[in-house]
Amino acid sequence: MVFEGLASKLQDTLDKLKSKGRLTEKDVDTAMREVKMALLEADVNFRVVKDFIKKVKERAIGQDVMGSLTPAQQVIKIVNEELTELMGKEESKINFASSPPTVIMMCGLQGAGKTTTSGKLGGLFKKKGKRPLLVACDVYRPAAIKQLEVVGEKLDIPVFSMGDKVDPVNIAKAGVEHGKKNGNDLIIIDTAGRLHIDDELMDELGNIKSEVQPQEILLVVDSMTGQDAVSVAETFDEKLDVNGVVLTKLDGDARGGAALSIKAVTGKPIKFIGMGEKLDQLEVFYPERMSSRILGM
Amino acid sequence: KSYRKIDEELFEDLEEVLIMADIGVDTSLKIIENVKDKVRERKITEVDDIKGLIKEEMKSILKGGENSKLDFSKSPSIVLVVGVNGAGKTTTIGKLSSRLKNEGKKVLIAAGDTFRAAAIEQLQEWSNRSGVDIIAHSEGADPAAVIFDGIQSAKAKGIDVLICDTAGRLHNKVNLMNELNKIFRIVEREFPEAKKEVLLVVDATTGQNAVQQAKVFKEACDITGIVLTKLDGTAKGGVVLAVQSEINVPVKLVGVGEKLEDLQDFDPDEFVDAIFEG
Numbered sequence: 035m036v037f038e039g040l041a042s043k044l045q046d047t048l049d050k051l052k053s054k055g056r057l058t059e060k061d062v063d064t065a066m067r068e069v070k071m072a073l074l075e076a077d078v079n080f081r082v083v084k085d086f087i088k089k090v091k092e093r094a095i096g097q098d099v100m101g102s103l104t105p106a107q108q109v110i111k112i113v114n115e116e117l118t119e120l121m122g123k124e125e126s127k128i129n130f131a132s133s134p135p136t137v138i139m140m141c142g143l144q145g146a147g148k149t150t151t152s153g154k155l156g157g158l159f160k161k162k163g164k165r166p167l168l169v170a171c172d173v174y175r176p177a178a179i180k181q182l183e184v185v186g187e188k189l190d191i192p193v194f195s196m197g198d199k200v201d202p203v204n205i206a207k208a209g210v211e212h213g214k215k216n217g218n219d220l221i222i223i224d225t226a227g228r229l230h231i232d233d234e235l236m237d238e239l240g241n242i243k244s245e246v247q248p249q250e251i252l253l254v255v256d257s258m259t260g261q262d263a264v265s266v267a268e269t270f271d272e273k274l275d276v277n278g279v280v281l282t283k284l285d286g287d288a289r290g291g292a293a294l295s296i297k298a299v300t301g302k303p304i305k306f307i308g309m310g311e312k313l314d315q316l317e318v319f320y321p322e323r324m325s326s327r328i329l330g331m
Numbered sequence: 332k333s334y335r336k337i338d339e340e341l342f343e344d345l346e347e348v349l350i351m352a353d354i355g356v357d358t359s360l361k362i363i364e365n366v367k368d369k370v371r372e373r374k375i376t377e378v379d380d381i382k383g384l385i386k387e388e389m390k391s392i393l394k395g396g397e398n399s400k401l402d403f404s405k406s407p408s409i410v411l412v413v414g415v416n417g418a419g420k421t422t423t424i425g426k427l428s429s430r431l432k433n434e435g436k437k438v439l440i441a442a443g444d445t446f447r448a449a450a451i452e453q454l455q456e457w458s459n460r461s462g463v464d465i466i467a468h469s470e471g472a473d474p475a476a477v478i479f480d481g482i483q484s485a486k487a488k489g490i491d492v493l494i495c496d497t498a499g500r501l502h503n504k505v506n507l508m509n510e511l512n513k514i515f516r517i518v519e520r521e522f523p524e525a526k527k528e529v530l531l532v533v534d535a536t537t538g539q540n541a542v543q544q545a546k547v548f549k550e551a552c553d554i555t556g557i558v559l560t561k562l563d564g565t566a567k568g569g570v571v572l573a574v575q576s577e578i579n580v581p582v583k584l585v586g587v588g589e590k591l592e593d594l595q596d597f598d599p600d601e602f603v604d605a606i607f608e609g
C-alpha cells in the first residue's frame with residue numbers, strides 16, 4: 035500500500051489530543067485534516083471532499099465517545115457511515131425490459147473499457163440464460179469492430195456489424211432489428227470512446243439513444259481517473275441521463291476515489307466493476323466495500 | 332475572482348486549482364510552501380505576482396530533469412512503449428512512426444501486444460496509415476519473441492528506429508511486470524548498439540495512481556520518458572508534476588487527439604499555463 039493506513043493516522047492524531055467524554059470541535063478539526071488528505075490522495079474530487087468533510091464535522095462534534103470506542107474509532111465510524119451513505123447502500127441491478135429485447139448502450143471516454151465490458155456483460159447474462167447480441171457501433175478506432183468480433187467469438191456470442199462506413203446511429207437501429215428477428219433478448223451496443231466535450235460525438239450518442247431507446251445506458255469509467263471524473267460523468271449524464279456506471283480496472287491498486295465523486299455529483303449508482311482483462315472478470319458492485327478501499331483502510 | 336491582499340484565502344484557492352489539476356496534495360502543498368517562502372524573501376506585496384511565482388515553481392519542477400527531448404539522431408534507436416491498459420500506447424506508436432517517417436527515417440514497428448483482442452490488427456492499421464513496416468506474430472504468441480524478431484529484422488534492413496508496442500498491464504500484476512522485464516532484457520542483450528528509449532504512456536485523466544505506475548514501471552524497464560496522452564480533454568494531467576518530483580522522469584511527448592498528427596513535443600510553459608486556464 036502506498037499510503038499509511040488512515041485508521042492508524044487518525045488514531046495517532048486523536049490519541050495525542052487525549053480527548054475524554056465528548057468530541058470537541060478542535061478534536062474533530064484535527065482528525066478531519068487527515069480524512070481530507072486521505073480522500074484527496076484517493077482522487078476524490080476536491081469539491082466533493084469539501085462537502086463531505088463539512089457533513090462529517092457537523093455530525094461528529096459533540097458526539098459521546100462511548101464505552102469501548104476511542105475518539106479515533108468514533109470518528110472512523112462516522113466517516114465510514116457517511117461514506118457508505120454517499121456510495122449508496124445496496125447493489126443495483128440491470129433494468130430488464132418487460133417485453134424483450136433489453137437494450138444496453140455503453141458509453142465513455144477513450145480506453146475506459148467499453149468494448150471489454152460489453153463482452154463481459156454479454157458473457158455474464160449468457161450464463162444466466164439470456165441470448166445476447168453485441169452491436170459494433172465504433173466506426174472510428176482502428177480495428178474496434180475486429181476487437182468486438184474477437185471478444186464475441188471467445189464468448190460464443192454473435193456480433194452485429196456493418197463495417198466502418200455506416201453511421202453508428204443506423205448500425206444501432208439495424209442491430210436492434212437484427213436482434214429482434216433472431217430472438218436475441220439482450221442487445222449490447224458498443225460505442226466509440228469520445229471526449230465529453232466533443233459535441234458532435236456526444237450528439238451521436240443522443241441520436242442512438244432516441245433511435246433505439248435503451249433500457250440501460252452505462253457509463254464506463256476507469257477507476258484510475260482523477261479529479262476530472264466529475265465533469266466527465268456530469269456531462270455524459272446531462273446529455274444521456276445514464277442509468278449507472280461501470281468502474282473498470284479495479285484489479286489495480288488505484289484507490290478509486292472517482293467512484294465516490296461520480297456518485298456524489300450524478301447520484302447514479304455503480305452497477306458493476308471490472309476486475310481484470312479476462313472476459314469473466316466482471317463483478318457486481320458492493321458500495322460498502324468501496325468505502326474502505328477509498329479510505330485506504 | 333479578484334483579491335485585495337495576499338492572505339490564506341488566496342493560497343487556499345490556488346491550492347484548489349493545483350489539486351483539481353491532479354497535482355496531488357503533497358506536491359501542491361510543496362509548491363505553495365515554496366511560493367510562500369519566495370513571497371517572504373522577495374518581499375512581494377502584489378497579488379498579481381503570485382500566479383507568476385506558482386507557475387515558475389511548477390516549471391522548475393518540470394524542467395528539472397535532463398534529456399527531456401526525444402532524440403533520434405543516433406541510428407539505430409529502439410523505443411519500447413509501455414503502460415497500463417488503455418492509456419494510448421498503440422495510438423502513440425502510430426503517431427510517432429508517422430512523424431519519424433516524415434523526418435526521413437526508416438521506421439519499423441513491432442506488434443508486441445499479442446494478448447489483447449485485435450491489438451495486432453489495430454497496430455497493422457496504424458502501420459498502413461503511417462506507411463511503415465510492421466513485424467507481427469499471431470495472437471497468443473510470445474511477446475518477447477516478437478521483439479526479438481523485430482530487432483533481427485531492424486538490423487537486417489538497416490532500420491533507423493524500431494518502435495515496439497507492448498500489451499497494457501497494471502503495475503501491480505507481478506507476472507506481467509516480469510514479462511515486461513524479460514522483454515527489456517532481450518532489448519539490452521540483442522540490441523546493445525541501439526540508443527534506447529523506454530516511454531511510459533500515461534493518460535492525462537489519471538489521478539494519483541500514475542505516481543505508483545511510474546515507480547513500478549521504472550523498476551521493471553527503466554523508463555526514460557513519459558508520454559502524456561488525451562490532453563485534448565478537460566483533464567490537466569498535473570500528476571506528471573508529482574511523478575517528476577518523485578522519480579525524475581521527464582515528460583517528452585503529449586497526445587492531443589486520435590489522429591496521426593495529434594502528437595507534440597512536451598512544452599512545460601504551455602502545459603503549466605493550461606492548468607490555470609478554464
Ligand SMILES: Nc1nc2c(ncn2[C@@H]2O[C@H](COP(=O)(O)OP(=O)(O)OP(=O)(O)O)[C@@H](O)[C@H]2O)c(=O)[nH]1
Nearest residue numbers: 144145146147148149150227283308309310416417
Ligand atoms: N486490468 C484490467 N484491464 C481492463 C479492464 N477492463 C478493460 N481493460 C483493458 O483496458 C484496455 C481498454 O479496454 P477497451 O475495452 O478496449 O476500452 P474501450 O473503452 O472500448 O476503448 P476505446 O474503444 O478505444 O474507447 C484493454 O487493454 C482492456 O483489456 C479491467 O477491468 N481490468
Ligand SMILES: Nc1nc2c(ncn2[C@@H]2O[C@H](COP(=O)(O)OP(=O)(O)OP(=O)(O)O)[C@@H](O)[C@H]2O)c(=O)[nH]1
Nearest residue numbers: 144145416417418419420421422499561586587588
Ligand atoms: N482524445 C484522445 N484519445 C486518444 C489519445 N491517444 C489515444 N487515444 C484513444 O484512446 C484509446 C486507447 O488507445 P490505445 O492506443 O488503444 O491504448 P493502448 O494503451 O494501446 O491500450 P491497450 O493496448 O488496450 O492497453 C483509443 O480510443 C485511442 O483512440 C489522445 O491523445 N487523445
Ligand SMILES: [K+]
Nearest residue numbers: 562564565566
Ligand atoms: K486538457
Ligand SMILES: [Mg+2]
Nearest residue numbers: 148149172178
Ligand atoms: Mg472500444
Ligand SMILES: [Mg+2]
Nearest residue numbers: 420421444450
Ligand atoms: Mg495497445
